Amino acid sequence: MGKSRAKTRKFNQVLVLIGLAFVILAALPLDLTDLKRSLLALAGTIFIAIAYFLKPGPAGKIDPNE
Incomplete structure (x- = not known):
C-alpha cells in the first residue's frame, strides 16, 4: 500500500510541474x-x-461510519 501512495505522490508532483510550466509560459x-x-x-x-x-x-484510517 505504501508503494501506491508513493507513486500517486510522484505522479501528482509531475502534474503540478507540468501545470506550473504552462502557467509560466x-x-x-x-x-x-x-x-x-x-x-x-x-x-x-x-x-x-x-x-x-x-x-x-490517509493511510490506515478506518471510517467509523462505514
Whole structure:
C-alpha cells in the first residue's frame, strides 16, 4: 500500500510541474494571442486541479461510519 501512495505522490508532483510550466509560459512576454495565452493558463490550472483531487488519502484510517 505504501508503494501506491508513493507513486500517486510522484505522479501528482509531475502534474503540478507540468501545470506550473504552462502557467509560466502564459506569463512570459512571448508573441502569443490572448486566446493562446488564456488557454495555456487554463491548461496549467486544470493540471494543478487534477493533481489536487488525486492526492492520496490517509493511510490506515478506518471510517467509523462505514
